[in-house]
Amino acid sequence: MVILLLVWEAIGASGLVDPLFISSPTGVARAAWQLSQRRDFWTDLQVSATEFMLGYGAALAVAIPLGLALGLSKRLQYLIGPFVDTLNAVPRVTLLPLIIIWCGIGIWSKVVVVFLGAVIPILINAQSGVKASEARFIRVARSFSASRFKIFSSIILPGVVPFIFTGAKYGAGRALLGVVVGELYASTAGLGHLIADAGNTFQTDVVFVGALLFMAAGLIVVALLDVFEQRFERWRPSPR
Amino acid sequence: MIAKLEAQDVRLDYLQPRSNSQLRALAGIDLKVMDGEFVSIVGPSGCGKTTFLSVVDGLIPASAGRILVDGRVVTKPGPDRAVVFQDASLLPWRTVLGNVRYGLECLKVGAREAKERATHFINLVGLSGFEDHYPYELSGGMQQRVNLARALVVDPKILLMDEPFASLDAQTREVMQEELLQIWLKAKKTVLFVTHQIDEAIYLSDRVIVFSGRPGRVKQSIPVTIERPRRLAVKREAHFHGIEDAIWSLIEEDVRAERNQVTLT
Numbered sequence: 001m002v003i004l005l006l007v008w009e010a011i012g013a014s015g016l017v018d019p020l021f022i023s024s025p026t027g028v029a030r031a032a033w034q035l036s037q038r039r040d041f042w043t044d045l046q047v048s049a050t051e052f053m054l055g056y057g058a059a060l061a062v063a064i065p066l067g068l069a070l071g072l073s074k075r076l077q078y079l080i081g082p083f084v085d086t087l088n089a090v091p092r093v094t095l096l097p098l099i100i101i102w103c104g105i106g107i108w109s110k111v112v113v114v115f116l117g118a119v120i121p122i123l124i125n126a127q128s129g130v131k132a133s134e135a136r137f138i139r140v141a142r143s144f145s146a147s148r149f150k151i152f153s154s155i156i157l158p159g160v161v162p163f164i165f166t167g168a169k170y171g172a173g174r175a176l177l178g179v180v181v182g183e184l185y186a187s188t189a190g191l192g193h194l195i196a197d198a199g200n201t202f203q204t205d206v207v208f209v210g211a212l213l214f215m216a217a218g219l220i221v222v223a224l225l226d227v228f229e230q231r232f233e234r235w236r237p238s239p240r
Numbered sequence: 241m242i243a244k245l246e247a248q249d250v251r252l253d254y255l256q257p258r259s260n261s262q263l264r265a266l267a268g269i270d271l272k273v274m275d276g277e278f279v280s281i282v283g284p285s286g287c288g289k290t291t292f293l294s295v296v297d298g299l300i301p302a303s304a305g306r307i308l309v310d311g312r313v314v315t316k317p318g319p320d321r322a323v324v325f326q327d328a329s330l331l332p333w334r335t336v337l338g339n340v341r342y343g344l345e346c347l348k349v350g351a352r353e354a355k356e357r358a359t360h361f362i363n364l365v366g367l368s369g370f371e372d373h374y375p376y377e378l379s380g381g382m383q384q385r386v387n388l389a390r391a392l393v394v395d396p397k398i399l400l401m402d403e404p405f406a407s408l409d410a411q412t413r414e415v416m417q418e419e420l421l422q423i424w425l426k427a428k429k430t431v432l433f434v435t436h437q438i439d440e441a442i443y444l445s446d447r448v449i450v451f452s453g454r455p456g457r458v459k460q461s462i463p464v465t466i467e468r469p470r471r472l473a474v475k476r477e478a479h480f481h482g483i484e485d486a487i488w489s490l491i492e493e494d495v496r497a498e499r500n501q502v503t504l505t
C-alpha cells in the first residue's frame with residue numbers, strides 16, 4: 001500500500017505523465033484539505049449521505065419483510081415474483097430519466113435510484129434464505145407442536161440472518177452506485193455533483209478525493225454490517 | 241385393556257419427485273404397545289424404522305391405516321409424545337440450555353420453570369457445566385445426550401427413541417441405559433426404542449419387534465421375560481444369548497436377501 005503510494009507520487013513528480021491525468025498523493029491530500037475548508041463541500045457530503053441513508057434505509061425496511069414473506073408464501077411469490085424478476089433484469093440506470101421527470105433533480109430522485117438499486121439484492125437474498133431453512137430443524141419444531149409463528153421466529157429467522165447480511169452488504173454497494181450515478185446524471189448538490197464539476201474543469205485532484213470518499217463510505221458500511229453480523233453469529237464455529 | 245399405542249395396518253409410500261414414483265417404506269405395520277411397556281424395534285438399515293417413528297409422532301401422515309394413542313387417532317404431533325431424533329438435529333444457534341428448553345417454550349411454560357426443568361435434565365444426562373455451550377462445541381455423544389434431554393424435559397407419556405445411544409462409547413452407553421430404565425420405571429413411560437444393537441434391545445425391553453427388510457413389516461414380536469431390575473451381568477447369561485441368536489438369525493435372512501437383490505439388479 002505504502003509502496004503503491006510512493007510509486008504514484010514518484011510518477012507524478014517525475015513529470016513522465018501529465019499530472020492532469022493521474023495527480024499525486026500529495027496533490028490529492030492538498031485538494032482534500034482545501035475542500036474541507038469549503039462550506040459547500042460539507043453540504044455536498046451531507047446531501048449524498050442523506051440520499052444514501054434514506055434510500056438504503058427504505059430498501060432494508062421494504063426488502064427484508066417482503067423477501068421473508070415471498071420465501072414463506074408460494075401464492076405471494078406467484079403474485080409479486082414476476083415484478084421482482086423484471087425489476088432485477090432491467091438495468092436501473094435506464095429508468096433514471098424517468099425518475100428525474102417524476103421526482104425532479106433534488107434529493108428525492110436520488111433516494112429513489114438508491115432504493116431501487118439496493119432493494120433487489122436484499123430481497124432476493126432474504127427470500128432464498130427462507131427457502132434454505134433446514135427441513136430437519138423444522139421437523140424438530142413440528143414435533144414439539146410449535147406454532148407457525150414459533151417455527152418462523154425460532155427456526156427460519158435465525159437461519160436467514162446470514163443471507164440478509166449478504167444481501168445488505170451487496171445492496172450497500174449498489175446503493176452507493178446509485179448515489180454516484182444519480183448525482184452525475186442530474187443534480188444540484190452532492191459528492192457526485194462535486195466529482196462531475198471537478199471533472200468538467202479538469203481538477204483531477206478533486207475527482208480523486210471524491211472517488212476515495214466513496215470507497216471509504218463503502219468500506220465503512222460493510223465494516224459496520226460485519227460488526228453487527230458478528231453479534232448474531234456467535235454460535236457458528238470459526239473455520240479453523 | 242386398551243393399548244397405549246396402536247398401529248393399525250400402517251402403510252407409508254414416499255413420493256419420489258425425480259422419478260415421480262412411489263417408494264414403499266412401510267407395508268402394513270400392526271403393533272400394540274401397552275401402557276408402561278418398553279418395546280424395541282430392530283431391523284436391517286433402511287427398513288423403515290425411522291419412518292415408522294415419524295408416523296407415530298404424527299410428523300408424516302400414513303398413506304393408509306392409522307395410529308391410535310389411548311384409542312384416539314393421531315393426526316399431528318402432540319405433547320403426549322416426544323422424539324429423540326436419530327441425527328441429533330440440535331438447533332445450532334441455541335446453547336445446550338436453549339435447546340433443552342425448546343420444547344417447553346413451544347408449550348408456553350414460564351421462563352423460570354422452563355429453566356429449572358431443563359437444568360434438571362441437563363444434569364441427568366451428565367452435561368452440567370455445559371449449559372452455555374453451543375452444539376458445535378460438543379462431541380457427537382454429548383449432542384446426542386442433549387437430544388435425549390430435550391425430549392425428556394417435556395415429560396411425554398410416550399417416548400419415541402431413534403438409536404439414541406448409537407454414538408456413545410460402551411461405558412457411557414451402559415450408564416445411559418440405566419438412567420433410561422430408571423426414568424421409565426419412575427415416570428411410568430411407554431417407550432418405543434429403535435436400535436441396531438440387539439443386546440441393547442433385549443436388555444432394555446419387555447418385547448423386541450423385528451422388522452423385515454424394506455418395505456418394513458413386523459416380522460416377529462419376541463417377548464423378553466428376564467426379570468427386572470436387570471443387572472448388567474444378565475447380558476452374559478445363556479438365556480440372554482438364546483434370545484440374541486434368535487433375533488440375529490431373523491434379521492440376517494433379510495440382510496442377505498437384500499444384498500442378493502442388489503447384486504442381481
Ligand SMILES: Nc1ncnc2c1ncn2[C@@H]1O[C@H](COP(=O)(O)OP(=O)(O)OP(=O)(O)O)[C@@H](O)[C@H]1O
Pocket residue numbers: 254255256263265284285286287288289290291292326454
Ligand atoms: N424423506 C424421504 N423421502 C423419500 N424416501 C425416504 C425418505 N426418508 C426415508 N426414505 C426411504 O425410506 C426407506 C426407510 O427409511 P428409514 O429412514 O425409515 O429407514 P431406517 O430403518 O430408519 O434405516 P436406518 O436403520 O439406516 O436408520 C429407505 O429406503 C429410504 O430410502
Ligand SMILES: [Mg+2]
Pocket residue numbers: 289290291326402
Ligand atoms: Mg433410521
